[in-house]
Amino acid sequence: MTKRWFITGTDTDVGKTTAGCALLQAARWAGYRTAGYKPVASGSEMTPQGIRNRDALALQRSSSVALRYEQVNPLAFLEPTSPHIVSALERRPVNFDTLSAGLRALEERADWIQVEGAGGWFTPLSASATFADWVVRERLPVILVVGIKPGCINHALLTAQAVQTSGLTLAGWIANNVQPPGRYHTGYLATLVSRLPAPLLGEIPHLPDAGAEQNAGRWLSLAALNGH
Numbered sequence: 001m002t003k004r005w006f007i008t009g010t011d012t013d014v015g016k017t018t019a020g021c022a023l024l025q026a027a028r029w030a031g032y033r034t035a036g037y038k039p040v041a042s043g044s045e046m047t048p049q050g051i052r053n054r055d056a057l058a059l060q061r062s063s064s065v066a067l068r069y070e071q072v073n074p075l076a077f078l079e080p081t082s083p084h085i086v087s088a089l090e091r092r093p094v095n096f097d098t099l100s101a102g103l104r105a106l107e108e109r110a111d112w113i114q115v116e117g118a119g120g121w122f123t124p125l126s127a128s129a130t131f132a133d134w135v136v137r138e139r140l141p142v143i144l145v146v147g148i149k150p151g152c153i154n155h156a157l158l159t160a161q162a163v164q165t166s167g168l169t170l171a172g173w174i175a176n177n178v179q180p181p182g183r184y185h186t187g188y189l190a191t192l193v194s195r196l197p198a199p200l201l202g203e204i205p206h207l208p209d210a211g212a213e214q215n216a217g218r219w220l221s222l223a224a225l226n227g228h
């Protein structure tokens with residue numbers, strides 16, 4: 001039975017890709033055939049091979065099964081803005097069936113699939129739909145990456161409530177130290193642990209060179225995800 005997860009975050013730039021790659025690593029160490037999926041990416045570069053997004057390339061590298069770029073990222077936009085804006089500008093609509101077809105293809109190859117969203121939970125994909133609508137359609141359990149910094153408690157609790165209101169499971173959360181731990185770090189962690197309605201899968205320290213491969217999987221435990 002394939003395990004599938006949707007990785008959301010308290011905001012854009014909070015470490016969904018960094019923490020997601022770490023989780024893929026932990027899952028690989030646990031013996032899973034892993035695949036990362038970034039169905040919609042905004043903020044990409046044109047290369048001789050075609051349009052490429054950094055998150056998708058990182059997820060491709062972190063997947064244990066060999067995947068073509070287009071299998072990891074079927075829809076890429078150049079502009080680093082909300083997908084619904086650039087999609088309308090380029091007249092390239094985000095089609096839910098395409099996103100689901102990409103996921104079905106990965107399910108044939110992997111038994112652990114992590115889907116990374118774009119930005120936070122309610123990022124729009126069109127004039128009327130959000131990324132969350134597609135996650136509901138796919139019934140994916142959600143893992144929340146909390147970028148530990150002032151404001152993250154509110155963003156984490158709002159996201160957890162929105163996930164639960166949508167009828168989905170918040171399966172776990174990851175504390176990611178996007179900033180060097182501040183004076184009130186312990187209080188922040190304790191507050192999140194006591195108020196978030198899901199288990200903490202681990203805490204990723206502030207990494208001096210987060211771009212490099214860091215073996216950050218060692219900071220995470222999959223044990224709390226077992227029942228899902």
Ligand SMILES: Nc1ncnc2c1ncn2[C@@H]1O[C@H](COP(=O)(O)OP(=O)(O)OP(=O)(O)O)[C@@H](O)[C@H]1O
Nearest residue numbers: 012013014015016017018119177178205206207210
């Ligand atoms: N634990 C960490 N320590 C230091 N830097 C980090 C850490 N986690 C993430 N970063 C840095 O923060 C930035 C944002 O991280 P990342 O790209 O993983 O965020 P994201 O939530 O996936 O962003 P997006 O919304 O664009 O997908 C990157 O430059 C990354 O290297």
Ligand SMILES: C[C@H](N)[C@H](N)CCCCCC(=O)O
Nearest residue numbers: 012042043080081082119123
């Ligand atoms: C460009 C950025 N890094 C992400 N790819 C997309 C962020 C979408 C944010 C939508 C919003 O404003 O909430």
Ligand SMILES: [Mg+2]
Nearest residue numbers: 016017055116
């Ligand atoms: Mg990312």
